[in-house]
Amino acid sequence: MKYGFSARIQKTPKSFIREILKVTQKPEVISFAGGLPNPSLIDTEKILEAAEEVISKDGRNALQYSTTEGYLPLRKYIAERYSKRYGIKADPDEILITNGSQQCLDLIGKIFIDKNDGVVIERPGYLGAIQAFSIFEPEFFPVNLSGEGPDTEELERIVSYENPKLFYGIPNSQNPSGITYSKEKRKEISDILSGTDTVFVEDDAYGELNFSGKTLPPVKKYLPELDIMTGSFSKIVSPGMRMGWIYAPEEILDKISTAKQASDLHSNYLCQRIIAEYLLSNNIDDNIKRIREEYKKRCTYMIDLMNEKFPESVSHTNPEGGMFIWLTLPKGYSSMTLFDKAMEKNVAILPGTPFYCDGGGDNTARINFSNSDEKDIEKGIEVLSKIFSEWKI
């Protein structure tokens, strides 16, 4: 049967990652390919208590339809946390609850992107954002991302000449690179965008996962009217509940709310209530501290092994948080070949190409450390280093 599919869906990249993850999910595979939070750090006991409390005390309301913006006490909690962590005064009326932070990108695409509008994105950039925005058929303008953050000269040029609608970035522990923008880069970005029509979409999915617990000021602090922050409970409470939020100026949030209503009326209300109950009855900071310590341990262990065993020609980032390390092989070496070779030994890595919306990145790969224990990290790095030895690189 030949169906009349839209132009947009034909332009949306199918998730290469999803196809790869199918191969790598066999139990015998040591997988650095995925992006899963460590399940041992999900606080199932306390979440069960919260679920029991909500359903037994107020089930009929918690299971009924609710408002598009989301449960007010949850929005208040989120607003207060912005004030506590970043010293920015968010109002609950600037917060709307979404299905994970992925849905934020869909809603932002809906309200901003007309066909061929410009969208600036980091290079490498988060694949989920490339997919979400592709639906609205923008023109992507990648800016190179390295050590301290995005190439701001490139950004300035694109912003002046192309007048893009959005710049999407992840200043804290970026996916896929693990890079955190320096304070200076954040200030520069705000200077470049200030007075323009370009809104910064500041994805902060990993902000809580800085190993040191320290925070850098979000760009939002310098650019309140032209910045939309997105956040998520996936990395700190539970990914399966698909709970995230948008924090945006009210004028933007009003349009987001119209788009959200058209998309699915509102997010799962039962789980909004459960998360709110969980957050208000427990000290989330205890759990976040545990996650940070565990991830730091795994990351440090992996980096130490990489430094010890990998040839100098294979470089890697040194993340201060998050879940990913970024590998760069010498020019001419393909991470797809590395993937194939490593899979022969039941080790999975994620080739970097899908993170380059304009092609390239053949010699890069994303390595996840959050979901493997020390034994598996040791085995996996050993397998990779042997491949590099054979290649004599």
Added chain:
Amino acid sequence: MKYGFSARIQKTPKSFIREILKVTQKPEVISFAGGLPNPSLIDTEKILEAAEEVISKDGRNALQYSTTEGYLPLRKYIAERYSKRYGIKADPDEILITNGSQQCLDLIGKIFIDKNDGVVIERPGYLGAIQAFSIFEPEFFPVNLSGEGPDTEELERIVSYENPKLFYGIPNSQNPSGITYSKEKRKEISDILSGTDTVFVEDDAYGELNFSGKTLPPVKKYLPELDIMTGSFSKIVSPGMRMGWIYAPEEILDKISTAKQASDLHSNYLCQRIIAEYLLSNNIDDNIKRIREEYKKRCTYMIDLMNEKFPESVSHTNPEGGMFIWLTLPKGYSSMTLFDKAMEKNVAILPGTPFYCDGGGDNTARINFSNSDEKDIEKGIEVLSKIFSEWKI
């Protein structure tokens, strides 16, 4: 601040209903305006048991990321129910779990509608569909809906001359009108669409709520390749969990899955697991029977009072299921005025105009019966009939 919002969001109607519902939510108001399932029929006790079972036995998996298509045992349950209820053999691979059936419309819009593509919709038509599709900037072609179903001559003309991408309809207990298509209309629709490029989007949110428990064959039965059914647990288990599904040919579902992944990765996995556990440990038919009986009682009571107290010039539909009755006042009388007058006496109805995507319908109104008890129905109908008396219509 002037933001560069997309053309699409500026064309999407803001929910008039949502604004009205804010006014009508005061406790002293008898509201026929909303569309809420009756909360007393939500099986909170058994849902709590299911939640406890899932989180205590398999919490770490249930709270983790999952697949885009959704939890397989839930998709199997849904597929088997199609076979049991409608005698159509659905495959679990043709089912994808969504955030309520509203999200089905967003995903279908994404994969089919390019700007200015034709979309046929009932007149009056479901406002949520008008909103969801508007995001993708189609041209709407309304077909009149009355007694036995849509005007098929009009439909045939539109399909031949305009080659629309989609025809969206609700054959069972339509929202807002309460009309159920006759078997003949269903067959006619399939004859008209067969061999064309127009896909029928068959919204079956109310199919389980037929008072008699009897079913008519869905159009899907006659037109398997050109029909997408959408379904929902909102009316039979819980609306707050936002759980629905798409049932479509695999070639379509493959594109839906790409769009779903770009939209929010997957639906709330915890609640997919809870609903599956609830459905597999209980006989949902017992609860559905209770809902049907209760809604039938309320509907019959309301219709009897309307027949007794309303003037003959005010006509109403006689639903065989669902949650709504449709009122038509004599030409020249406005349901907005009726709304204002009734609100003075703390009774709320829903004016019909937003259900007409091409304007009109000023003399129509939607009346919900599922969420009021007999005492409130009596009081409310009394208030409306007094207004009609004053108007001498």
